[in-house]
Amino acid sequence: MLKNTMFGGGANVTSISANDNLVIKGNNLIALHSLKKRYAGKIKMIFIDPPYNTGADSFEYNDSFSRSAWLTFIKNRIEIANELLSEEGVLLVQISFHEYPYLRILLDTILNSGSGKHIFDMNVLVRHPERALTADKPFNDVMEYTLIYSKSLSYEMPKQIIEKTADKYVYKVTVGEKPNEVRQLGGKKVEVYLPENIHIEKVEPSKNNLHRETVRGSIREKNSSGRYYVANLEPLIGEYPPLTLFKVPGIGDDVLDYRYFELPKEGNKNGAYYQGMPQSSNVTKKPYPNFIDFVKSYNSANREGVYSFRNGKKPEALLAKYIEIFTKKNDIVLDFFMGSATTQAVAMKMNRQFIGIEQMDYINTVSVPRLQKVMEGEQGGISKDVNWQGGGSFVYAELMEKNQGYLNDLQKADTIPELMSVYERMKENADIDFRLDLAEFEKEIGQFTNLDERRRELIRILDKNQLYYNYANIDDDNVRDLLSESDYHFNKSFYGGDGE
Known part of the structure; x- marks a missing residue:
């Protein structure tokens, strides 16, 4: 279920139209399932830039999964995302060498086993070969890879359209x-x-x-x-x-x-x-090469979009390249690892409809403010190339938290008293594992003097199936009382009066 939250002077809305741009804050797996009823078979292009699983833990996302956990994390999201693609739709996943071969096998297994197909992998030069970021690395990592898949076996890769000139007729x-x-x-x-x-x-x-x-x-x-x-x-x-x-x-x-x-x-x-x-x-008409040099664009990417987002921001020119190849005006573009909102900013400037999903709090300090600047006509990135003058709009909504709110508070707690304060609130309203004997649990939890151990135990007892409110319960008295009139009608509009 969604809450249509006012943001930065925006207004609550009671409905959403087929042409509205949409930004959702919350767990992207749950958000993707929320999109299914409304958008299945309608998305022309999905671009994602997930955590690369480098072991560096450089993002608020866990960037150091075990390989099997990371692949499962990706698999669950790709399977539902593929259902959102139109028959002429394409999926693009950008990745580094750390998981590239394993991701390729995973995507081949998921997407080639049905009606879709692997089109090709774009090799993207992102750093100059002579510029080493650190001298203690075993080699200079300068390439990234965009794996590109179609929804349909009959999909034909577009070609470059080059206007003929007389230059070589001499x-x-x-x-x-x-x-x-x-x-x-x-x-x-x-x-x-x-x-x-x-x-x-x-x-x-x-x-x-x-x-x-x-x-x-x-x-x-x-x-x-x-x-x-x-x-x-x-x-x-x-x-x-x-x-x-x-x-x-x-x-x-x-x-x-x-x-x-x-x-x-x-x-x-x-x-x-x-x-x-x-x-x-x-x-x-000429085929596209499977190599592009974006070193210059990557070098200036962090200066684009007004707001800094170090080591995680893609250049607008790269997204513009893909959007130009694979979509037309008014097509829907989805990015469910929204990050700094590069995909959404470029889509807006190129007159495409967009959907963005992000669960991290920087959505409120980087992602959405960047889109607001785009609407005001900011001139970074591709703005001058496309003669961007500003305009546009988007609907901002958040998944309505249930246990997720308590989970967030447990993860942020810095002391044991803070943890136990969250636990007291959990006992009042959270959905706790029904098999749990609270009296016995409270005897045992006191034995954990280490902050992280006690945190782990408190997270364990939360029912992970109840992280967010389900739309199917919207008319239950205890849920209805939590919703404003505008949120109630917004959900009815979004889900078409029938939830999953």
Whole structure:
């Protein structure tokens, strides 16, 4: 169940629309299940940057799980997150080398076993190879990895759309009035021009000129002109002088109705062909490489978004890259390890709808304030690139705590008297393990003089199935009394009047 809390001057709302951006504070596993009824099959892109499990314990999240505990932690969240993806949706998980191979196997097991598939892993250069952060490391760790999966087996990876320019069209080819020879080659009537009957000059770029392409590598097999050359003209090397031209009709998609092919010059083995600018489209589609250099962006990431978030903030340019590749305007983007809200800030600036989930208290000092600055028109990150002028809105809600509140207080207590004060409150309202004999427990708890040992025992007796209030109980008298009218109607709107 959710509480629609006023934040930073915002107003409580009594409903949520299909187009509202949403930020939720609370346990992300429970929050993901809360999203299922409303958003299942609707999310276009999920990007997460979970704890890397480095052993450094550099985040408020436990960053030093055992490997099995970390993998279980991830597995539980990925399984429900996958249900939220649309059929054309994609899941991206950023990770370091510490757990990369194990995460890849886990995600393959979860996502490839159904209808989804692994698309590729993006290798991200995040630090300069010559810049070591500390000299006592066994090697200089400069790469991170984004594992990318689709919801559907039929998903086709988008390609780069590159506008065609005339930059490489710099050749003019002039041949004599009559060919030196005409012959049939590959079912085509081909004119042959010997070198003394040819004039080729390099000029200023123009869409009316030709581009020279060498026939080598994949062009020999995957390009129709390359295949024609290999099959019909390459065998003629030695029969004709080097640089002989062959004018072949009915090939290519440029303004010409022919293409010039050239035998290699003396000492070279690769021939070439001259083509005009293609006419079928004003853009070229190219596959994305599986490597990107974001060193410069990472170096300045902590200065983005006004609020500092050392060692955990992704650059806006990186998220913009992924959002541009995998989504369109108004698509929904989800990040349930929200952190400093980079994903949400970029989504807002790029006119995508977003959902963010974060359980740590810095959501109130970093994440949400950053989004408020974005709405005011802050000019960091990608703002100038996308001409961001401000605007937008989001709904902020918190999972309604039950035992979670006591758990938080136990974890924050610095002394045994503070712990026992929390315990006294727990006896009044918390859900405690029903099998527990309180009288016996209180005899035993006094024997623990170590703060952490006593904390562990008090946490143990809390019912972990009752960390938050369940929407199914919203109309129970003891729950209804805890809710304001606006919260009651907000939950009815969010869950559609029917909870899980």
